[in-house]
Amino acid sequence: MKSAFNVRHLVSVLLVAGLLLLPLYSHLTGNVFVLTLFTRIVILALAAASLNLIMGYGGMMSFGHAAYLGIGGYAVGILAQEGIGSGFVQFPVALAVSAFYALVIGALSLRTRGVYFIMITLAFAQMAYYVASGLARYGGDDGLTIYKRSDFAGLINPGNRVQFYYLCLACLLVVVFLIWRIVNSRFGLVVQGLRSNEQRMQAIGFPGTRYRLVCFVIAGTMCGLAGALLANNTDFVSPAVMYWTRSGDLMVMVILGGMGTLFGPVIGAVAYLVLEELLSQVTEYWALIMGPLLLLIVLFGRGGIMGLLGRLSRG
Amino acid sequence: MAEPLLRVEKLVRRFGGIIATDHVTLEVPRGELHAIIGPNGAGKTTLIGQLTGHLMPHSGSIHLAGRDISRLPAYRRSALGLARSFQITCLLADFTAADNVALAAQARAGHSFRFFGDARKERGLREAAMSALERVGLADRAGVVVSRLSHGEQRELELAVALATKPQLLLLDEPMAGLGITESARMVRLLSDLRKEVTIVLVEHDMEAVFALADRISVLVYGRVIASGTPDAIRQNEEVKRAYLGDQHVVVRHG
Ligand SMILES: Nc1ncnc2c1ncn2[C@@H]1O[C@H](COP(=O)(O)OP(=O)(O)OP(=O)(O)O)[C@@H](O)[C@H]1O
Ligand SMILES: [Mg+2]
Numbered sequence: 001m002k003s004a005f006n007v008r009h010l011v012s013v014l015l016v017a018g019l020l021l022l023p024l025y026s027h028l029t030g031n032v033f034v035l036t037l038f039t040r041i042v043i044l045a046l047a048a049a050s051l052n053l054i055m056g057y058g059g060m061m062s063f064g065h066a067a068y069l070g071i072g073g074y075a076v077g078i079l080a081q082e083g084i085g086s087g088f089v090q091f092p093v094a095l096a097v098s099a100f101y102a103l104v105i106g107a108l109s110l111r112t113r114g115v116y117f118i119m120i121t122l123a124f125a126q127m128a129y130y131v132a133s134g135l136a137r138y139g140g141d142d143g144l145t146i147y148k149r150s151d152f153a154g155l156i157n158p159g160n161r162v163q164f165y166y167l168c169l170a171c172l173l174v175v176v177f178l179i180w181r182i183v184n185s186r187f188g189l190v191v192q193g194l195r196s197n198e199q200r201m202q203a204i205g206f207p208g209t210r211y212r213l214v215c216f217v218i219a220g221t222m223c224g225l226a227g228a229l230l231a232n233n234t235d236f237v238s239p240a241v242m243y244w245t246r247s248g249d250l251m252v253m254v255i256l257g258g259m260g261t262l263f264g265p266v267i268g269a270v271a272y273l274v275l276e277e278l279l280s281q282v283t284e285y286w287a288l289i290m291g292p293l294l295l296l297i298v299l300f301g302r303g304g305i306m307g308l309l310g311r312l313s314r315g
Numbered sequence: 316m317a318e319p320l321l322r323v324e325k326l327v328r329r330f331g332g333i334i335a336t337d338h339v340t341l342e343v344p345r346g347e348l349h350a351i352i353g354p355n356g357a358g359k360t361t362l363i364g365q366l367t368g369h370l371m372p373h374s375g376s377i378h379l380a381g382r383d384i385s386r387l388p389a390y391r392r393s394a395l396g397l398a399r400s401f402q403i404t405c406l407l408a409d410f411t412a413a414d415n416v417a418l419a420a421q422a423r424a425g426h427s428f429r430f431f432g433d434a435r436k437e438r439g440l441r442e443a444a445m446s447a448l449e450r451v452g453l454a455d456r457a458g459v460v461v462s463r464l465s466h467g468e469q470r471e472l473e474l475a476v477a478l479a480t481k482p483q484l485l486l487l488d489e490p491m492a493g494l495g496i497t498e499s500a501r502m503v504r505l506l507s508d509l510r511k512e513v514t515i516v517l518v519e520h521d522m523e524a525v526f527a528l529a530d531r532i533s534v535l536v537y538g539r540v541i542a543s544g545t546p547d548a549i550r551q552n553e554e555v556k557r558a559y560l561g562d563q564h565v566v567v568r569h570g
Contacts (some may be wrong), residue, residue, distance in 0.1 A: 132523060182431075184426075185433065186435065187427055188430075188434070189435075190427045197408070199401075202388070202389040202396070203367060203399055205393035208390075287480060
């Protein structure tokens with residue numbers, strides 16, 4: 001048990017070290033592309049980590065988590081379009097709108113369980129997708145180009161590749177740290193207890209829905225942050241980031257890395273997106289290889305990569 | 316007469332065509348150990364479920380210490396001092412024994428909207444958990460994950476969890492179900508200890524235990540209370556003998 005923890009620990013530390021040193025590698029080899037790729041990976045790892053909070057720790061199988069990527073992104077894009085370029089306005093607005101959306105969706109959907117919850121979160125995200133498609137003033141279906149990245153008053157320059165990468169990485173690490181604190185707090189134990197056995201939790205005096213809802217809002221807010229970063233990264237936001245397949249991607253990253261583990265979603269995001277990148281360079285039919293491969297891991301590698309590492313070290 | 320701790324009046328609960336609780340009226344004064352017996356399917360668990368709020372009655376009322384709790388959700392009743400153990404073990408299977416009990420203590424300590432401190436390092440909660448575990452003889456198993464505990468240990472943990480909420484009224488649904496002889500004996504000893512501190516409603520098939528422990532016994536058959544009284548009175552009661560204790564009905568032990 002103990003050694004399992006240590007191997008996971010080691011892999012997590014190596015992962016973080018690798019992410020921290022990546023710009024150096026990119027600089028030394030002159031490989032700019034790897035930095036671009038990993039900026040995207042870090043942002044989506046943040047989104048996956050936030051999904052893991054509700055899905056892995058809270059047992060809430062949300063199939064609409066990509067909606068927050070869009071909401072955070074559109075908050076930045078729309079404000080930029082309307083001439084408000086300050087990141088100190090854009091980011092808080094992105095987080096606040098995401099939180100509000102999560103509050104409403106959560107209040108409506110958390111009464112349901114199992115497949116119904118999956119379906120209802122999916123339905124709401126698709127609604128968000130169609131609403132965004134209908135925003136004619138902001139590009140509608142075609143999406144919205146962001147001509148100027150968020151302005152942080154000279155503090156950080158998001159236009160600089162390395163600086164922006166470190167901004168995203170810092171956000172990821174802070175979010176993972178917060179999740180670590182949360183899952184070990186009183187609140188976190190209640191949420192995990194509810195996942196484990198709701199009836200028991202009610203019998204000892206916990207109103208389940210209230211705690212779940214707060215958790216749902218925290219996760220949505222975190223993912224809104226990923227959305228705001230993603231829009232900056234691509235200088236563009238479109239309804240496509242909210243499409244249900246994107247929510248599915250996030251779920252796969254979480255499951256692949258290991259649900260309910262701190263660094264699982266980060267490892268999952270790296271593995272998923274690097275694999276996708278490599279396979280797509282080899283063949284244009286990469287999805288045909290990727291699909292079955294993921295299926296195998298999900299079906300047979302219980303606990304994802306983190307689970308595998310745990311079993312490996314236990315022998 | 317003083318207000319009883321628990322007062323149940325004309326409680327009715329149906330499942331489709333059958334009446335699982337049929338105008339049950341019951342009073343349990345503070346300090347009493349009140350046993351509820353009856354054949355399988357008599358409606359004992361259904362009655363407990365309505366007392367705890369896991370199941371809503373169709374009519375009738377439930378008062379706890381004079382307060383109408385008939386419509387309160389389970390978590391509110393728990394906060395008012397009602398705790399239960401489940402007939403079918405109902406624990407957080409992937410948590411340790413200590414975590415299970417500490418969460419009960421945490422519920423007792425007020426709301427849990429605290430997001431930062433490590434709850435497992437809170438002295439107060441851990442100590443409360445340990446003392447409840449000691450109480451039921453599980454102190455040395457505190458760090459073991461529930462799914463690795465034996466059935467008997469899980470039954471004891473059920474009780475520890477209920478105790479950790481510091482209840483006024485303890486509702487125990489067949490705490491001895493599936494226990495071996497020595498485990499059963501230990502549980503009886505534990506209950507005879509506990510009854511000095513807390514009012515208990517005990518549902519149990521083990522007649523020996525029931526008659527040894529109970530101050531009063533109510534007999535439930537087809538959802539109705541057909542008799543209620545001291546163990547001696549119940550033993551003498553003709554209707555009870557006919558319906559339940561008599562030889563046409565074999566009293567089975569659950570397992
Ligand atoms: N959720 C339910 N839906 C439908 N019928 C139910 C439900 N729960 C209980 N019943 C029925 O209500 C009656 C009373 O059941 P209950 O479980 O309360 O009996 P019990 O006295 O606890 O029995 P046992 O000694 O076997 O535990 C039974 O006929 C049972 O089939
Ligand atoms: Mg029963």
